[in-house]
Amino acid sequence: MSNSEIEVIKRALEREKLARKQAELILEQKSRNLLMISRELKLANQKLTKLLQEKSSQLQGVFKNINDAYVVIDLSGEVIRMNSIARDLFEHQNEEETLNLYNLIYNKDGKYGLKSLETLEKEGFLSNFISRIYTKSKTIKWIQINASLLYDNKKKPIGAQGIVRDITHIKALEEKQKNILKDLEESNNQLQEYAHIVSHDLKSPLRSLHALTSWIKADNQGNFDKNTDENFALIENTLETMENLISSVLEYSSAGYEDNNREALDLKTEINNLIKSLFVPKHITIKIETELPLIMAERTKMRQVFQNLISNAIKYIDKDKGEVVIAYKERKRYHEFSVKDNGIGIEERYHKKIFNIFQSINKSSDSTGVGLSIVKKIVKLYGGDIWLKSEPNVGSTFYFTLKK
Numbered sequence: 185m186s187n188s189e190i191e192v193i194k195r196a197l198e199r200e201k202l203a204r205k206q207a208e209l210i211l212e213q214k215s216r217n218l219l220m221i222s223r224e225l226k227l228a229n230q231k232l233t234k235l236l237q238e239k240s241s242q243l244q245g246v247f248k249n250i251n252d253a254y255v256v257i258d259l260s261g262e263v264i265r266m267n268s269i270a271r272d273l274f275e276h277q278n279e280e281e282t283l284n285l286y287n288l289i290y291n292k293d294g295k296y297g298l299k300s301l302e303t304l305e306k307e308g309f310l311s312n313f314i315s316r317i318y319t320k321s322k323t324i325k326w327i328q329i330n331a332s333l334l335y336d337n338k339k340k341p342i343g344a345q346g347i348v349r350d351i352t353h354i355k356a357l358e359e360k361q362k363n364i365l366k367d368l369e370e371s372n373n374q375l376q377e378y379a380h381i382v383s384h385d386l387k388s389p390l391r392s393l394h395a396l397t398s399w400i401k402a403d404n405q406g407n408f409d410k411n412t413d414e415n416f417a418l419i420e421n422t423l424e425t426m427e428n429l430i431s432s433v434l435e436y437s438s439a440g441y442e443d444n445n446r447e448a449l450d451l452k453t454e455i456n457n458l459i460k461s462l463f464v465p466k467h468i469t470i471k472i473e474t475e476l477p478l479i480m481a482e483r484t485k486m487r488q489v490f491q492n493l494i495s496n497a498i499k500y501i502d503k504d505k506g507e508v509v510i511a512y513k514e515r516k517r518y519h520e521f522s523v524k525d526n527g528i529g530i531e532e533r534y535h536k537k538i539f540n541i542f543q544s545i546n547k548s549s550d551s552t553g554v555g556l557s558i559v560k561k562i563v564k565l566y567g568g569d570i571w572l573k574s575e576p577n578v579g580s581t582f583y584f585t586l587k588k
């Protein structure tokens with residue numbers, strides 16, 4: 185080997201030595217960095233573990249202390265986790281035994297259950313699913329479930345978690361309420377029917393009494409003294425009042441019945457016809473102040489409403505020049521009507537009372553105290569309301585609405 189060759193190898197060796205040294209230096213630096221990073225990682229890991237422990241014990245607390253049943257199921261309905269309330273609800277105390285939620289669903293609710301399951305899978309959550317379930321002892325309970333799907337880290341659904349609430353007592357109350365309402369409706373109908381029959385039946389003996397008194401009077405014409413004549417007039421008057429009362433009760437008892445005969449009514453024509461059929465004294469004028477609408481209603485019921493209000497307005501006018509004004513205002517969801525008079529007026533303390541049956545402030549032979557109660561009953565049947573504004577000695581305005 186020549187000297188020059190030896191020199192080349194020597195230099196190469198020195199370069200390699202230098203490179204190794206540099207590499208060692210870099211490595212040392214890197215491993216120092218790595219050590220630091222690993223220390224930091226260890227610390228972060230410790231912190232995370234602590235945080236996780238805290239969170240999971242918090243969750244555990246929620247899971248245990250929640251007041252409703254909490255259940256986690258897999259996609260086949262198998263219960264994976266449940267809290268003690270869920271165990272009590274399903275009467276499932278043996279932790280070793282498996283429990284499938286779908287198997288608990290009451291037969292008749294099965295179809296609805298399946299549909300709700302589809303919703304849960306499609307939407308990812310289920311709100312207020314209500315169904316009946318069998319518990320272990322085969323008692324039936326009503327439950328309400330709010331649930332959401334659980335996913336794995338690839339966003340694939342793996343199960344569901346849900347809050348299950350026992351609403352058996354609420355359902356029982358609802359059922360009770362429904363029955364009470366049904367009974368009430370039935371007895372109400374019976375009562376109306378009863379009033380109808382009684383008042384109808386009372387009319388015929390009354391008619392007989394009427395006939396008998398007129399026969400006695402005819403048979404004894406000229407034989408009675410003044411006092412007996414007066415007493416007979418009193419009897420006839422009383423009989424008439426009774427007949428009026430009975431007719432009113434009859435009318436009242438049929439006023440509240442559901443009307444199935446609604447038709448398109450042109451109120452302008454209807455009210456004009458009605459006014460023509462009423463007895464209007466010469467000193468009273470009746471005016472329709474505004475346009476009147478076309479409404480869907482039963483003709484006889486609308487007639488009853490307007491007839492009672494207009495007749496009252498006429499009846500209670502005490503001025504030399506009487507005026508009755510009918511008007512209409514269109515509201516968003518209601519038709520609003522008013523009947524105004526310049527009559528005796530009504531004190532405010534009677535404003536509610538007069539709508540009750542048999543309540544009349546001014547007793548007279550043609551006053552039965554039934555008219556306004558009929559009006560109110562019909563207005564209520566049409567989803568409306570009735571009220572009045574009035575000033576004693578000046579006049580009254582009755583307002584009422586009918587739902588469109």
Ligand code: ADP
Binds near residue numbers: 492
């Ligand atoms: P009735 O007129 O047969 O007594 P209603 O039920 O129609 O029965 O009216 C109840 C009472 O309300 C009446 O007795 C009367 O005192 C009062 N009333 C009704 N309408 C008016 C009116 N337009 N003006 C003054 N008082 C009225």
